[in-house]
Amino acid sequence: MTAEVYVTGVGAFSAFGFGVESLAAGVFGGVEAFGPVNRFDTHGFTVDRAATCLEADNSVAAAIACAREALAMASWDGDDPLSLALGSTLRASASDAYPADAGRAVAEGLGLTGGRRTFVNACCAAANAVVHGSQLIRGGRADAVLVGGAFVLDRQAYGIFDSARALATDGRLRPFDRDRKGVLLGDGGGMLLLESARSVRARGAVPVARVSGWSMTDDAYHLAKPHPEGAGVAAAITQALRRGGIAPRHLDYLNAHATGTPLNDAAEAAGIHTALGAHVDEVPVSGTKGTTGHTLEASGALEAVIAVLGIRESRLPPTRGLEHPDTVNPLRHVLSSERATVKSALSINSSVGGLNAAVLLEAS
């Protein structure tokens, strides 16, 4: 009833290109991937900057490519039933398109024969997919689930953020910086193959990590603004750590949502303080959107893959754009890539509506 959840393969794409090695080189190398947007006409927008991937065409194709990389890493032979949990968008490309079409297209493109589910809860969608896949395996309802999501920047998403004045007018995403101006968007996504211990044993697979804890919460505060004290963030962190049996002092790394917006980062820092308590000075925190940009519905998957890579490479990725850390609720920031033993890494995300998700990954 309480089966272990193993990660046996990961795949990713970002503005650094396709593949986890490209992602690792860019994110752990602290490269800011932002540049002028050439994919669509940005005439009339206040900001003309994002982190785009030239090879990316659409989110379905990107998710399929990430999934294939994850399956290859896991040496998955394709014979057993495989389920899919995908974080996806609600920006329909055609008036007769169903929002679940993305999940259907990814499953069909991969020839998956298991169940499939499409989550559309905005910036927590892919994290929700990871949580759901983990629940299916831990509850004994599935032995293998592909989870994740992909986001390819389009004019509508860009326009919505621009019209709301949410984009960083100085052209830099500065997570947790006192001078942060807002977010910058980016292409990106990740897929993870989750397997039960039974499946791992039967296939002789070699796990790259374990999903040992998770939690989802809501701030119950406002339709658009985060709780100013980060109440939901704190609850999500606390519950995920508790499920994983990890005390705050034993958490080796925290990948924050860290969008670079004044309200999000302040609330998140407050929530991290509450959750980690006296150990907040000891837990390294970074916001990798400073390198990749905000990949919206896919961010939970991309950042879970980054956490897995941190465990694999014994390295912590830096928060690029952070030059003058906010002095309110200060954190132990990773300012440049660090060597570290990473046995446990927590990835957290938040969405409009006060949603929060936390996924705890551990070395296998």
Add this chain to the structure above:
Amino acid sequence: MNGTPILDVVSRSHVDADEVVPPLPGFIVSEFPSLLWIAATRCLVQAGFPPSISGDGDVDRVGILLCSRMLDSTTLALAAEQTKAGTLSPILFYQAVPTAVLGLIARDHALTGPVSCIAAEADAAEEARYVAAVTLGDGDADALLLLTIELEAAAPGPRATAELVRLRGDDDRIEYAR
């Protein structure tokens, strides 16, 4: 494989197909948020919300699970139209995602549990109950408010439904002031 846990319905409500709903403050584009908020509020009020506080001082964790085939097709169509015209409204920043109204429902009824939105391929209610069983069986919430909605005129039955569910046999874990 384990069987799907059995859910008990604590309360149930809906908004009829011919019912006229007032706009929800903060949302002007579509009926989607109003329908959900009214269905949710009727259901939760019927269940005696806010929930009582149990003996050990812990408040029950109640989450929300929204499941729909088309979701807010009205706002999506408007966003597509405005994108084409180059006149995107800033209110779409939150109105274009279903999590905004769920956040409002969570605030109004103090629901601090997990909030999920699923794009259904077939029967939204059936999918919602399956995911609810998975989530509740996992212990990530004590109860879930299941919401379904279809704005399409051709969709049969009520336009929005709400069910508060919990796992059968969880009587000692949740107390409602009914």
